[in-house]
Amino acid sequence: MNMGPVLTMRRARQLEVVHRAVMLGLQTAAAQLSAFAGQAITIEAPRLGLCAVEDLVACALGSAFDAAPASDAEVVMTGIYLSMGGDVAGHVVLLLAPPDARALVAPLIADLDPPADQREELIHSALGEVGNITASGLLNALADAAHLRIGPSCPAVVTDMAGAILELPLLDIAQVAEEALYIETTITLAAVAATGVLALIPHPAGLDALIRGLTAAEARGGRR
């Protein structure tokens, strides 16, 4: 992997503003998700990374400073994918190991005691709702902070190779840009001691809109 794109001081300061807003958004998302799932769910402080689009899969699975081994791209994961629309286009992907994804929603469907043939459908649907709640919590907080309209699409749930799932945002970004910003964090389910990856990947034009909105709002609020 090359050293990746170089951040200017100005860009770094702009990204700090995004980082603060995302941090607040993730706290909201974690609280709503914990209430929904009836179990303690924590979302770590997010890491922002800027990488060449080609390196996005390895960076989202690892980090910009410690990219995951290439073979991680073929590890089968359950992905919950939503696209973002409105003033900020982009992508939200939540990746969990398939047994952890099932464990996350198991308490939700236990009371329903579904017949075997409907069980998979219910798990699928509950995972979609997990994606909805996480993305809505995060995106609503960002939209409020930046005074923008940002909304998630319907969720899609797929269990497949992690690389094949993470290609989706890449396809979109690679058409227009050489580098991608990703905001990645670890989501921890206390009850099952499981962790997953949550990645927010804004479209370059959407990122600029978000930075403008957040910077203006912070200036109005008398902050840095």
Place this chain on the structure above:
Amino acid sequence: MSVSTVLAPKQAETQLAVGIGQCIVARDPAVALVAYGLGSCVALAAWDAGARVAGVIHILLPEPAAGAVHGNPARFATTGVPYFLQTLAEAGAQPARLRLVAAGGAQMLSMLAHGPLTGIGVRNLAVIKECLQAAGIPLVAADCGGQVGRTLTLSVATGHVHVRASTGATQQL
């Protein structure tokens, strides 16, 4: 012994990853070139049995957006296929001897059946075939399409290509 065990590539080879938008041409028989976790991306694998030159290119998109300027030819089929064939030729491969196969080109989410990302996988393969046809080289085998992730492995020593699907099934192309 299961079929997939019989067909599984030798693990003694050093696995060299061919990342998205990368093109690697190799002559070292101790190496296997691997494109991991292909979704709608297509990995095109080439082998010249005479020159014992092997290569894999991991293509992301059919063509660049109109007006966009990109530094990496291997990201797109329209620029990547000619670049791949040229790189193979520079390493000693002869076009008439090349055996070319492909894997990937899936549509991972049915929700993307509409919109700008519609059928990217199918279009990737179609444009690759067009570019190969223009160069007069046929694509002799492919494991493409559907809604399944794949990993392609090409042994530089033997030219054997294996495709492992996320379902666990492995086949030789």
